Amino acid sequence: MKIRTLASSSLLMALLSSTTTAKVSTLEANKLGDELTHIGAQMAANQDGSIPIYDGGLSANLNADPLTNIYAQEAPLFIITAKNIAQHKHRLTDGQIALFEKYPDTYKMPVYQTHRTAAYPKDIYNKAKKNATKAELVDGGNGMVNFDETVPFAIPQNGLEVIWNHVSRFRGGSIERNLATLSVQRNGGFTPVKVRAQLTSPHYLADGFDQKEDDNVLFYYTQSIKSPARLTGNVLLVHETIDQVNQPRMAWAYNAGQRRVRRAPQIAYDAPAQVSEGLRTSDQVDMYNGAPNKYHWNLVGKQELYIPYNAYQLADPNMKYKDIAQVGHINQDLTRYELHRVWKVEATLKEGERHVYAKRTFYVDEDSWQIAIADHYDNRNVLWRVSEGHALQFVNANAPWYISTTNYDLLSGRYLVELNNEEQEPFKFGTSVKRKSFTASALRRSGKR
DSSP, X not given: OOSSOOOSHHHHHHHHHTOOOOOOOHHHHTTBTTTBOTTSOBOSOOTTSSSOOOOOOSOOOTTSXXXXXXXXXXXXXXXXXXXXXXXXXXXXXXXXXXXXXXXXXXXXXXXXXXXXXXXXXXHHHHHHHHHHTTOXXXXXXXXXESOOSSOSOSSOSSHHHHHHHHHTOOOOSEEEEEEEEEEEOTTSOOOOEEEEEEEEOGGGOTTOOOHHHHTTEEEEEEEEEEESTTTTTOEXXXXXXXXXXXXXOEEEEEETTXXXXXXXXXXXXXXXXXXXXXXXXXXXXXXXXXXXXXXXXXXXXXXXXXXXXXXXXXXXXXXXXXXXXXXXXXXXXXXXEEEEEXXXXXXXXXXXXXXXXXXXXXXXXXXXXXXXXXXXXXXXXXXXXXXXXXXXXXXXXXEEEEXXXXXXXXXXXXXXXXXXXXXXXXXXXXXXXXXXXXXXXXXXXXXXX
């Protein structure tokens, strides 16, 4: 499947001239499933065995409850605090260190045994290997050709390719989520904004993939607010395009109070994300999304870090939001950190471009291609915000994803956290949705209070 149709030889030449990376050879791609996992992580353990060999991850089980804590009997190997942080700094990001400095009496990181649980369907592995020898970036890295659904660059050559792997990663195909976004104030107060969201890749539409309609679409997305009452019925619709420079993201918003649907081109880059009270930008949703054209992307390399992983305690449906959202940061007793290898990618703002973040550092889990941690700097090069993605393996969908994301504002002392503990059916995989559900007319119908 070609994501963009090459309508003429002149267009083909233009795209080829702007290609910024080359596909890898068949010989190189044959490392996938051998010395590398099927999506490009190192198969081997690290030198001292604290990161084990990859053994395939958790087995898929469509009938299992993915939120059941399979590691409930494990105790932390150790807990990092402000008192012993010095001996662990080499495995922490600048943002994590800053959180210890800001909250020395309460912030901690319980570190557990590492389990490499990430796994994907066989079909995704096959596509990753095919993409490795075919997929290419075009338009300065802002689009792709010869790319089939997910993991375009299992053996990445630069930072942009790593970021594209995150943006296009497999999330289960077609998913309905029920979650709450909490903007937590300095005193710990919050009012949950509850939403129902539907995310569907065009490959998983009930009426099938259509080359004409879906050629440049990465996924379709709707978000409907359920509470509080002042926001109930407001709906956002997004057609997430692949090349967002030549064909910007298409977004519409329905305002229940006005009963009107409007185009929403502002839902991009550093515009404040919806229901975030200004605590994150639009391109911070899902840790990072959207067009990468404002930044230079430098692939620093790999390193071993303590990152959020197998976050079963944060997924516990018996927990209440007030038990998790505390002053300054979430309840760190409920978090779980493990030692994993990550790709480090630095994004620096291009000359002449504008964004509230002049520099961003992303740490991407090698086993899942998910961004685990992101540090964001303002235009004075001061560390401003720190984001963490608390993930686990959804065995019923054979896909890793976030159970919670946090975004800490170091300057204001406020933070944003997404949770779903109090929600009914927080994750529904395999939902059957037709293309017509992602139209402006459907948006208007779904937004009734």
